[in-house]
Amino acid sequence: MRKKARHLWRTFWYFCQEAWLGLLRNGMMSVAAVLTGMVALLILGSSLLLQANLAYLADIVESQVEIVAYLRDGTDARERTSLLRRVERIPHVREVRFVSKEVALARLQESFKNRVVLRDLLDTNPLPDSLEITVHDPARIPEVVQEVRRVPGVEEVTYGRQVIDRLLALTRTVRFTSALGVALFAGVAMVIIVNTIHLTILARRQEIEIMKLVGATNWFIRWPFLLEGLLEGFLAAIPVIAFLSLAYIVGVYRLATVIPFLPLLEPPAILPRVALVLVTTGAGMGIGGSLISLHRFFHPKEPRARDPLGRPRRKPIHPLGRLRVR
Amino acid sequence: MRKKARHLWRTFWYFCQEAWLGLLRNGMMSVAAVLTGMVALLILGSSLLLQANLAYLADIVESQVEIVAYLRDGTDARERTSLLRRVERIPHVREVRFVSKEVALARLQESFKNRVVLRDLLDTNPLPDSLEITVHDPARIPEVVQEVRRVPGVEEVTYGRQVIDRLLALTRTVRFTSALGVALFAGVAMVIIVNTIHLTILARRQEIEIMKLVGATNWFIRWPFLLEGLLEGFLAAIPVIAFLSLAYIVGVYRLATVIPFLPLLEPPAILPRVALVLVTTGAGMGIGGSLISLHRFFHPKEPRARDPLGRPRRKPIHPLGRLRVR
Amino acid sequence: MIVFQGVSKIYPNGVKALQGVNLHISPGEFVFIVGPTGAGKSTLLRMIYRDEVPTRGKVFVGSQDVTRLPSRQIPYLRRRIGVVFQDFKLLPHKTAWENVAFALHVTGAPEEEIPRRVGRALAVVGLLDKALSFPHQLSGGEQQRVSIARALVHEPPILLADEPTGNLDPATSWEIIQLLAAINRRGTTVVVTTHNKIIVDMLRKRVVELSEGMVVRDQQHGLYAQEG
Amino acid sequence: MIVFQGVSKIYPNGVKALQGVNLHISPGEFVFIVGPTGAGKSTLLRMIYRDEVPTRGKVFVGSQDVTRLPSRQIPYLRRRIGVVFQDFKLLPHKTAWENVAFALHVTGAPEEEIPRRVGRALAVVGLLDKALSFPHQLSGGEQQRVSIARALVHEPPILLADEPTGNLDPATSWEIIQLLAAINRRGTTVVVTTHNKIIVDMLRKRVVELSEGMVVRDQQHGLYAQEG
Numbered sequence A, B: 001m002r003k004k005a006r007h008l009w010r011t012f013w014y015f016c017q018e019a020w021l022g023l024l025r026n027g028m029m030s031v032a033a034v035l036t037g038m039v040a041l042l043i044l045g046s047s048l049l050l051q052a053n054l055a056y057l058a059d060i061v062e063s064q065v066e067i068v069a070y071l072r073d074g075t076d077a078r079e080r081t082s083l084l085r086r087v088e089r090i091p092h093v094r095e096v097r098f099v100s101k102e103v104a105l106a107r108l109q110e111s112f113k114n115r116v117v118l119r120d121l122l123d124t125n126p127l128p129d130s131l132e133i134t135v136h137d138p139a140r141i142p143e144v145v146q147e148v149r150r151v152p153g154v155e156e157v158t159y160g161r162q163v164i165d166r167l168l169a170l171t172r173t174v175r176f177t178s179a180l181g182v183a184l185f186a187g188v189a190m191v192i193i194v195n196t197i198h199l200t201i202l203a204r205r206q207e208i209e210i211m212k213l214v215g216a217t218n219w220f221i222r223w224p225f226l227l228e229g230l231l232e233g234f235l236a237a238i239p240v241i242a243f244l245s246l247a248y249i250v251g252v253y254r255l256a257t258v259i260p261f262l263p264l265l266e267p268p269a270i271l272p273r274v275a276l277v278l279v280t281t282g283a284g285m286g287i288g289g290s291l292i293s294l295h296r297f298f299h300p301k302e303p304r305a306r307d308p309l310g311r312p313r314r315k316p317i318h319p320l321g322r323l324r325v326r
Numbered sequence C, D: 001m002i003v004f005q006g007v008s009k010i011y012p013n014g015v016k017a018l019q020g021v022n023l024h025i026s027p028g029e030f031v032f033i034v035g036p037t038g039a040g041k042s043t044l045l046r047m048i049y050r051d052e053v054p055t056r057g058k059v060f061v062g063s064q065d066v067t068r069l070p071s072r073q074i075p076y077l078r079r080r081i082g083v084v085f086q087d088f089k090l091l092p093h094k095t096a097w098e099n100v101a102f103a104l105h106v107t108g109a110p111e112e113e114i115p116r117r118v119g120r121a122l123a124v125v126g127l128l129d130k131a132l133s134f135p136h137q138l139s140g141g142e143q144q145r146v147s148i149a150r151a152l153v154h155e156p157p158i159l160l161a162d163e164p165t166g167n168l169d170p171a172t173s174w175e176i177i178q179l180l181a182a183i184n185r186r187g188t189t190v191v192v193t194t195h196n197k198i199i200v201d202m203l204r205k206r207v208v209e210l211s212e213g214m215v216v217r218d219q220q221h222g223l224y225a226q227e228g
């Protein structure tokens, strides 16, 4: 049992060495594959981060959707009470809260923490009194808004729907354009990987032929190439993950100081997921490329039996040199 | 003579066909080369357009550099005259012009053409009176500004230096980052082109060997591969030129309606130059890639005469199949 | 035991390489396959180690119908058949020893058995003293011996050789054929294709002659060409 | 006229392929180069068409020292030397006619001359009736004839053949050698390396024997091996 394990380990180690040699042998081509893969993963990663944050933002905004009715200046306490009653009686309304102009200012001040002291800047309080109205079902908001508008003493009514719609549209745009970019670069990266592996296979054609002749199994022959592709995928993913993580951590910190009330996902909540997706995609690109290349090599297309002029022709040597031994 | 011309033409035609066949034979790999080349050229092209416009802007601003001294509100005609005298006497000053607040407003109105009518928006004229001061030598501006500040009745002094400096810094940044991007993608594109051509060469190894044996000249053998690279370069450049031209023409038109006073280069003044650079760079990438590939093939590196363990070893078959016939 | 039962091979391009070949080779036999170029000699050998499958007919190796072999089983078939080629097919960067050991490594043989088995195979071909030479340091005949050692390292019951002397001078060719005969005397079935008239005529072993894909002669103690 | 003056060749790996070879081949001669594998026969031929340059010594073709030839001139040298290989080196997708015409196309021969010249070369090797066959539709001997026709299409004064019969059966080999002899009778200098004892002994032409890179025999009307 121990012997078996040692044997497996030795074999695996042999595969890894072969893969690494293949990578080095192709030099510039491997670098090109890895670089292009990096561009693809960079686009994928940044777009994932952006999307996740936009979705998070939309979620928060949606959960907080409420109607705000700004009251005419100088409404007194009694008017206010009757107003509140009237609004409460509107169908679908769940709760109505009164927010005085002082409370509104205090809230604004709070959102700036202590970086800006509003009282120093403002002589008078420019904010109006308002009502915050929540509904049972967000779909009913437009109706309720219609009703609230008709209540005397209400100057203006706003609600968050537009903001959400715009956020969702933005998320869609980001997702679409980035998907395009990812597909493009991932495609190019795969093509390059396919051809890198192909060059490795060509370089070892003689060896492979002999391996097949002396009875090596197909998987024994394939493993080093699969590992080579995998390695290229990883080599593309790792620096991208490192870079994006750093950039996101720094970015979140900076943004939080500049736009304090912007809700952003905490790095530990999102980075591991993105890293996983990037590693998986990188590995997928690499292995996919290898598999395509191996398939093309081990199962070359049967050439047409006739040449362009319709004359029969010899089964040609595959342009990239297929093995005669199957 | 006519016969000779026909012969040359036939030969050239043969080269083109071979190049085109090579391109098709490599299918996906050619696509990858062209796509990556397009990314490189897109970055190069957009950066050229941006740089040219920033430089143009800086030029215009620089040619117009003058010091503007805003006067304290309510300066009367006599004070104004003495003030003017004093400023005129400051060393290096060439000319001083008085611009009344009314003239300033009229000028502003003019820059908006008739889209916005300022008199409808403003009850009072918020602009101050000012002096426009030109100097003999822009380098002296800081000194002059110091002096002008000391003149009583002058409230504030501004000049365009900062704007220019910022513009130039921006131009530098654009140039640097885009150079980085161009270098990266052009490098990757070249590597891919090198390897595409290499695959073509490998596919035709047998033919090349026979060509050399029967006495074809090296250039006869090389031409189709050079043309193949060139073709890939052109195929990358042409869509990029088309896209950038369209985008620039539309962009200039849109920007001109939004920010009317922004000076932009007219499309006919800049696009031909950019197109030329893009075509040249594309062709360069293509031919460069082909040449590297051809060089690697026709002059393979002499392998080390000894293997890693220091034992002498046979001049090995080049891993990518060098020709035995020189 | 190698048996061909009504084997025909038509290549995709329409070439009829073999037509209704019936052949029975017993264990321990030594057989020459002769015939003009394009007669189908190489095709016949390739059927045995499943490099090609017949269009019609069956090929048995031992009791196994190799035309029905699932492709996962092919490597194990090949470990029971040693193949020797005209152009040696040695890896230029490996020593004679390494070239032979390579065949064991890539079939996943236990590491600790390898030296013993390689040593034995090199001993059979009489090349133990050149074990550390690279191919280019060996003569053509010596290189062919290395490739025979590699074919023998799995101790296969069958050894196939496709024109093993095509690139060798007469003296060296003779030496190689003597070696194959010696291996045959130890019990290995040996099948050799050749154009070398002198050798076939000297050895007087069983001769199977192909012509246009058909067996036109199958003679014990035969000559290269039909007598008389 | 081909002249070797004290030619030695040491490959970068240290192998001494040729050592102090002196040789004079007059126009119109027919010469066999024989010797064991690794004796340097192929190396010697490669010197003539400048595929290799000697480490020491000079090689003249006509009055030209090919070791001093600037590389731009090599193609023009090669148009004066036809080379025939053991493995034919024909392009599989081209017909016999196209394979021969290819040699003219790629050297920029005037288009209108090509049919006449190809026709003449194919006529010399007696293959005009198979001009439209693809290599796989031809027998080994016929394929070798096509490659000889291609070597002849520039009407070179010199024809080199490196083991042209190594892969052919005895009858076909004989046929090819007869063809080379016929070409020689028309005035072309022919140099052939071979391991084929029967053929050399039948033809009794000049035989140059190499051994370990040295000329050990140079004999008019010689046999494959030293007499006695």
Ligand SMILES: Nc1ncnc2c1ncn2[C@@H]1O[C@H](COP(=O)(O)OP(=O)(O)OP(=O)(O)O)[C@@H](O)[C@H]1O
Residues within 6 Å of the ligand: A314, A315, C011, C012, C013, C015, C016, C017, C035, C036, C037, C038, C039, C040, C041, C042, C043, C044, D136, D140, D167
């Ligand atoms: N892979 C292939 N595809 C198509 N035709 C083939 C293939 N291999 C061989 N042939 C054809 O099949 C016929 C028999 O070929 P084979 O190689 O078996 O002959 P052979 O007897 O070994 O000849 P030689 O003595 O020249 O080696 C020939 O006509 C050849 O052209």
Ligand SMILES: Nc1ncnc2c1ncn2[C@@H]1O[C@H](COP(=O)(O)OP(=O)(O)OP(=O)(O)O)[C@@H](O)[C@H]1O
Residues within 6 Å of the ligand: B314, B315, C136, C140, C167, D011, D012, D013, D015, D016, D017, D035, D036, D037, D038, D039, D040, D041, D042, D043, D044
């Ligand atoms: N490119 C090369 N690099 C290094 N050594 C070489 C090269 N080509 C040939 N040799 C060596 O030079 C020696 C002579 O080789 P050459 O091919 O000339 O022999 P040959 O007489 O043609 O043999 P054969 O009959 O086997 O064809 C051999 O030892 C060979 O290994």
Ligand SMILES: [Mg+2]
Residues within 6 Å of the ligand: C041, C042, C043, C162
């Ligand atoms: Mg054969």
Ligand SMILES: [Mg+2]
Residues within 6 Å of the ligand: D041, D042, D043, D162
């Ligand atoms: Mg030779």
